[in-house]
Amino acid sequence: MLKFYLLLIFSCLIFLSGIAVGYYEVFPFDLIQSIKYSLQNNSEKEQNNISIYEDNIDSLIKINSKNDILDKRKNLINFIWKNTIPYSSSISIDKNIKDDRYQNLSNLKSINKLNIEMNYKINSISYLFLPENSNNELVIYHQGHSGDFISGNDTIAFFINEGYSVLALSMPLLGMNNQPIIDLNEFGKMKFTNHRHLHLLESSDFSPVKFFVEPIGVSLNYLDENFNFNSYHMLGISGGGWTTVLFSAIDDRISQNYSVAGSFPMFMRSDSKNIGDYEQMIPELYSIANYLELYLMGSFGNERKLLLIYNEFDPCCYSGKLYHDFPFGDILKSNLEKIGEGEFDVIIDHQQNEHIISKEIMLTIVSSMNEI
Numbered sequence: 492m493l494k495f496y497l498l499l500i501f502s503c504l505i506f507l508s509g510i511a512v513g514y515y516e517v518f519p520f521d522l523i524q525s526i527k528y529s530l531q532n533n534s535e536k537e538q539n540n541i542s543i544y545e546d547n548i549d550s551l552i553k554i555n556s557k558n559d560i561l562d563k564r565k566n567l568i569n570f571i572w573k574n575t576i577p578y579s580s581s582i583s584i585d586k587n588i589k590d591d592r593y594q595n596l597s598n599l600k601s602i603n604k605l606n607i608e609m610n611y612k613i614n615s616i617s618y619l620f621l622p623e624n625s626n627n628e629l630v631i632y633h634q635g636h637s638g639d640f641i642s643g644n645d646t647i648a649f650f651i652n653e654g655y656s657v658l659a660l661s662m663p664l665l666g667m668n669n670q671p672i673i674d675l676n677e678f679g680k681m682k683f684t685n686h687r688h689l690h691l692l693e694s695s696d697f698s699p700v701k702f703f704v705e706p707i708g709v710s711l712n713y714l715d716e717n718f719n720f721n722s723y724h725m726l727g728i729s730g731g732g733w734t735t736v737l738f739s740a741i742d743d744r745i746s747q748n749y750s751v752a753g754s755f756p757m758f759m760r761s762d763s764k765n766i767g768d769y770e771q772m773i774p775e776l777y778s779i780a781n782y783l784e785l786y787l788m789g790s791f792g793n794e795r796k797l798l799l800i801y802n803e804f805d806p807c808c809y810s811g812k813l814y815h816d817f818p819f820g821d822i823l824k825s826n827l828e829k830i831g832e833g834e835f836d837v838i839i840d841h842q843q844n845e846h847i848i849s850k851e852i853m854l855t856i857v858s859s860m861n862e863i
Contacts, residue, residue, distance in 0.1 A: 542761060543758060543759060543761075543816075543817045544758065545758035548756075548758075548783070548819055548822050549822055549826075551756075551758075551781060551783055551784075552783050552784060552787065552822075552823075552826055553784065554784050554787050554788070554826065554830070555829065555830070556830060557791070557830060557831070557832075560787070560788050560791050560830070563779060563780045563784060563788060564740065564741055564788060566779045566780075567740065567741050567776075567779055567780055568741055570698060570700075570775065570776060570779055571698050571700045571701050571704065571741070571776075572698075572701060573695075573696055573697060573698060574696070577705070577708060578705060578708035578709045578711075578712050579709075580607050580608060580609045580705055580706075580709050581607070581608050582605060582606065582607050582608075582709050582710070582713055583605075583606045583608075584603055584604070584605055584606075584713070585603065585604040585606070586601070586603045586604075587601050587602070587603070588602050588603070588604045589602075590602060590618070592641055592644070593618075593620070593644070593647075596620070596647070596648050596651055596652075597648065597651070597652050598622045598623050598624055598651050598652050598654070599620060599621075599622060599623065599651055600621045600622055600623040601621050602618050602619065602620055602621070603618070603619040603621070604616065604617075604618060604619075605617045605618070605619060605658075605710055605713065607705070607706045607709050607710070609701065609702060609705055609706075610697065610701070610702075611671060611673050611683075611692065612669070612671045612673075613663060613664070613668075613669065613671055613683070613702055614668055614669050615660065615661075615663065615668055615702075615705075615706035616661070616666070616667040616668055617640075617658055617659055617660040617661075617706065617710060618640070618657075618658070618659045619656065619657075619658050619710075619714075620647060620651055620656060620657040620658075620659065621656050622651050622652075622654055622655065622656060624654055625654055625655075625656060626653070626654035626655060627719070627720055627721050628654075628655055628656070628720060628721050628722050628723075628724065628860070629655065629656045629657070629658060629714065629718075629720045629722075629723050629724070630650045630655045630656070630657050630658070630724045630725070630726055631657075631658045631660070631707065631710075631723065631724065631725040631726070631745070632646060632647055632650070632657055632658070632659045632660070632726050632727070632731075633659075633660050633661075633662075633707075633725065633726070633727035633728075633731030633732075633734045633735060634659070634660065634661045634662065634665075634666065634727075634728065634730075634731050635662065635727065635728050635729025635730035635731040635732065635733075635753075636662060636665065636686075636729055636730045636768065637729070638661065638665045638666050639661055639665070639666035639667060640659040640660060640661050640666060641666075643659065643728065643848070646726070646728075646848050646853060647659055649850070649853045650853075650857075653857055655724075656718075656720065658710055658714070660706060660707065660710075660731075662686070662703065662730050662731065662734070663686070663689070663702040663703060664683055664684060664685065664686065664688075664689075670682055670683055670684045671683060673692075675691055678691065686768045686769045686770060687768070687769050689702065689769060689770075690769055698776075699770075700737075700770060700773065700776060703734055703737065703770055704734070704737060704738050704741065704742075707725075707734075707738050707742075708738075708742060711723065711742070711744055715744075722746045722747075723744055723745050723746060724745065724746060724747045724748070724749070724860055725738065725739060725745045725747075725748045725749070726748075726749040726751070726848070726856060727749075727750055727751065727753060728751045728752060728753070728846075728847070728848050729751070729752050729753060729807065729808070729846065730753070730768065730770075731753070732750035732751050732752055732753020732754065732800075733750070733753040733754045733767070733770065733771055734753075735748050735749065735750040735753060735789075736748070736750050736753055736754055736782070736785050736786065736789055736797070736799075737785060739788070739789030739797060740780065740784075740785045740788035740789045741788075743791075743792050743795065745795075746792075746794055746795055746796070747795070747796045747797075747798075747859065747860055748789050748790075748795075748796065748797045748798070749797075749798050749800060749856050749859075750797070750798070750799050750800065751800045751801075751802075751848050751852065752800070752801060752802055752805050752807065752808060752809045752846055753799070753809065754767070754771065754782055754799075754809065755782070755809050755813070755814075756781065756782040756783050756819060757777065757781065757782060759813065759817055762813075764807070764808045765808050765809055765813075767808075783819065783822075783823065786799065786823055786835060787823060787826060787827060787830070787835070790823075790827055790833040790834060790835035791827065791830060791832055791833040792832055792833050793832055793833075795832070795833045795834070796833065796834040796835070796836075796859070797833075797834075797835050798835075798836050798837070798838055798856075798859065799820075799836075799837045799838070800837075800838045800839075800840065800848075800852055801814050801837070801838075801839055801840070802839075802840045802843035802844070802845065802846065802847070802849075803815075803839055803840060803841050803842055803843050803844070804842070804843065804844040805843070805844070805845070805846050806844065806845070806846060807846035808846075811839035811840065811841070811843075814837060814839065815839070818837070820835070820836065820837040823835050824836070838852070838855065840852050
C-alpha cells in the first residue's frame with residue numbers, strides 16, 4: 492500500500508511539474524519546444540517539398556482508342572482472375588434483417604444482407620438498403636480502411652433519403668468481413684488481419700486483388716437478376732475510392748463513379764502519406780494499366796463518368812493542395828475527348844481539412860448524377 496501512495500504522489504508531482512514548465516516556461520521548456528518544432532518542421536518539410544519529377548505525363552498514357560481500352564480491360568481481368576471465371580463466388584442473402592445501428596434512417600424500408608464466400612474462406616458482407624420512396628437507382632457505397640461501412644452512416648443516410656437504394660461494402664478483412672486463419676504451407680498458419688498479409692497469397696495461379704473487386708461484381712449479378720434498377724452509381728472514400736477507380740475500369744455497368752481521396756498517379760507519391768496500401772502498389776497490376784489509364788477506363792463509355800474528388804487539406808492522404816500544384820485532369824480530359832465517349836473531372840473540396848465526404852460533396856454528387 493505504501494508503494495501505491497508513493498507512486499501516486501510521484502505521478503502528481505510529475506503532472507504538476509509539467510504544468511509549471513509550460514506555464515512559467517522554465518527548464519526544460521526550451522528543450523521541449525525545440526523538439527516539438529523540429530518534428531513539426533520535418534513533417535511540413537516533407538509535405539511542402541514534394542517534388543514531381545515526371546514532366547511528360549501524356550507519354551504515360553498508352554490509350555488512344557476504344558480498342559486500347561477493351562484490350563487493357565481484358566488484360567486486367569486476366570491478371571485478377573487468372574484462369575477462373577470472374578464473379579463466380581457463392582452468395583447468400585438474408586432478407587429484411589434488423590440492425591439497430593440503422594433503425595433511425597429516414598425513408599428506409601428494409602435491409603438485405605449479402606454474404607459472399609471467396610477463396611481461402613475470405614468473405615465479404617454487404618448491406619442492401621432499400622428505400623420506402625425509391626427513384627429506382629442504386630448507389631454502391633464503398634468504405635475505406637477505417638473499417639465497417641457504419642463509418643459512412645451519414646453518407647448512406649443521405650442517399651437513402653434522396654430515394655437511392657444503397658449497396659454498402661467494406662474492404663477485405665475489415666468491418667463485418669472475417670479474418671480467417673490461413674495455412675501458408677512454407678510459413679505456417681496465421682490470421683489474416685491486414686491487407687499486407689494478402690501479398691503472401693500471390694502466385695502464378697492466384698491474385699489477391701480479386702478479394703477487392705469480386706464482391707462488387709457478384710453483387711451486381713445478383714441485382715441484375717432480382718431487381719430492375721435504371722442505373723448503377725459508385726462512390727468510395729479512401730481505400731473505397733481506390734476500389735471505385737479499379738472496379739469502374741473493369742466493369743462498365745457502373746455509369747457514374749465518384750472517388751473521394753482515393754488515389755494519385757504513381758509519380759505523385761513521393762510523400763510517404765500518399766504511398767498507399769498493398770493493393771495500391773502492385774507493379775504487375777499497374778504495368779497493365781497505370782492510374783492515369785485506369786482513370787480513363789473508368790470514364791469511358793456512353794453516359795459514363797468518373798470524378799476524382801480531393802479534400803484540399805486532407806490530413807490523411809491525396810490532398811487537393813498537392814493536386815493544385817500538379818494538376819493532371821486537363822490532360823486526361825483531352826485524351827478522353829480524342830477517344831470520343833465519357834466524362835472525366837477533378838473536384839476540390841475547398842478548405843476541407845478532414846478525411847471525409849462532406850455534405851457539400853454529397854450534394855455535388857447528386858447534382859452530377861441528375862445531369863444524365
